Ligand code: G6P
């Protein structure tokens with residue numbers, strides 16, 4: 675196929691935002707920082723290190739580099755406790771159907787996630803083998819909204835950026851896809867993801883001929 679797909683993980687394939695929230699909330703409690711679900715929105719798609727900086731800003735707290743390292747380790751250990759309990763039931767609606775559809779149309783796809791835990795999460799839900807490539811927080815030096823993660827994804831697919839379609843639930847991710855000159859599809863609230871080329875509340879809402887129409891017309 676002349677087009678390929680790059681999937682974000684958290685919020686598109688699985689809903690891990692709730693586990694990130696619980697783990698950040700624990701750390702915030704230890705640091706006496708008030709941390710709400712609204713604050714958690716700011717961390718979506720953002721790297722682990724940057725997330726800690728945002729949290730510390732919210733609480734107006736400064737930490738030494740060593741304490742920051744320890745905070746990052748303890749947050750992730752906490753998060754992993756939730757991840758290790760995940761299974762295929764946590765795959766979001768429409769994901770399996772879409773992957774089957776892509777397989778049957780011969781459209782290739784890779785993962786493009788900011789998470790360093792991406793391989794473990796995919797393994798837990800039984801999807802690790804389905805992706806042709808995994809570009810994650812371990813393979814990039816610049817976090818979303820920098821387009822690096824998606825540009826590496828396009829290379830893995832051997833496709834030009836303008837022939838790649840990115841599925842994203844985070845503002846930073848849509849921005850990264852647009853900067854990469856890819857077709858961006860926002861999954862979630864349309865008003866929040868207003869910069870996306872296309873919007874759907876979830877993957878079950880995509881029309882069956884979405885990809886066929888993309889290959890027929892020149893979108894960008
Ligand atoms: C995803 C999530 C972010 C998270 C980031 C890093 O992009 O949306 O909330 O901070 O991955 O995840 P990690 O698993 O490496 O801490």
Ligand code: MG
Nearest residue numbers: 682684685843
């Ligand atoms: Mg996401």
